[in-house]
Amino acid sequence: MSHRKNKNKGLFRSKKTPTEITEGQHFLECDNCETKPAQFHCKTCQGHLCDDCRKIHETKRLTQGHVVILLSDYVADPVGCHLEEEDQCACKIKQRLKAERKEIDAYWLPLLEQMRDEERKKQSCISRKVEKIKDKVEEHFDNIIDKFTELKNESLIKLEEDAENASDAIDKTIDEIEDKIELLGNRDREIEDYLDEEYEAMHEGMCMPNKEGRLIPKRVSYEVHKFCPGSLDASCLLQVFGDRPYVTWQ
Template sequence: MVEYQHMDTLTSYQSRAQHFVECDECEDDPAIFFCKTCPGNLCEKCKSQHKIRKITKNHEIKEFGTDNEELVDFLYCSDHKTKRIECYCDPCKKPVCTDCIVLFHNGHVVRTISSAYKEIKEEMQTQKDAIDQYFLPKYTWLLGREAEKRSELKKQANIIQKEIRAYTQNVIEMVKSIGEKTVQDLHDQEKNGLRQINETSDELRKKISKLKEIEENLSGQIKGNPGMQFFTPMNSNLLGEFETFPKTFNYKLHTFQVGRLPSLVAVNYGALADLSIVQVSQTDTCTIYNVLTV
């Protein structure tokens, strides 16, 4: 695994050390150039003077930033601001000057600052390559997969929603059919009751008609002139058939009794299982590196 400590050390050191890079000539203005021949750091003004002096006009002068590796040799110690860094302490992971070695790093394993710079730079490049070639493509791919999952989940929800609504409509149609049959049963009971009422009514009408006939005959005899027939004995059982009244009945349709269907529907309607969330294994996700680099 690539270590991060070297990167942090050099980055933080460079940010501190460059604050102290000032012109070695005037010691006032910040250095913009450095002389590889002297060596020395130079501001714009002193660099011009450096180029016209007979003793220094042939010196090789470079601008800071032209070669990072060369710049390392001209960084100043963060603890001893007038001393350039000379070495890199491996145990302490820190660039040091000669005073630092004597005071704080005596006996430590040190090496050239340029070799440390190269190693740290290579480690940085390795991590940058890992980001560019593996981590960023992988995370970007995973993000894209989440978008695909979102779309797929919504599609599944829409399909299941249609199934639920179709099923609900079927249940509604079934309940409607049961309701219509129940209404038909009600009408059948009503018709049966009406039929029996009509039969009883017909029987009563016949009795009434016959009674009226007898009543008219008797009334005629009472009002007419009596003759010999008037004294003919009456039928003693003339009204016998009327003494027993026809049986009559009361009819009542029972109120509708609500069944257990609502509770049964609630229990037996059906249900959705909980959302299934399964973690994708690292073996599956890591294969993206090979896919992206083919």
């Protein structure tokens, strides 16, 4: 009779909460046989079992993998975190996820955004310095005869090519930084979704430590070499032209 009733209603009849169990109730019957006192609690299907039904429950094909604990332990700690492996404890995982998210928001994202801004400032600085050098080159060449014009133009073209190549290298660094920012942003949202999961769904694979080697790209360093005009009294054309300006980066 009880088995037909259980089949119609599900594996167990309506469950009592730990509060309902402890509030003035000295006898709690087994949800399966409904005759003997319950001594155990199944965390998987949330049913109360007597000792005999517990043995059957743990050997049945459909329920042999269920987690069964003492009813007294369930009443004392319904979540049961202390009964799980420390590394697999949902509370511990949630704490680690929150810590990871806090680290991303408080440290990694601001750091990468600051680095991106610094790289952009490098580009602006290169541009300003190059423009100043170009002005100086133009001023110097106003005092040089036409035969030096070709040499001047070659130097400016080379300077601008160097600056463009350096800027391209910095652009690549900025792209890498923005990729990392996007990656961490996605990870932040992923963690937010994980934190909404049920405790039973938590697992170690959700956690991912932040490593500097994986997050920090190689950054470009540069130096804009000044234009040094030569003396117009010099006999050598190169001495008159001076050291060619150029940009280096690595």
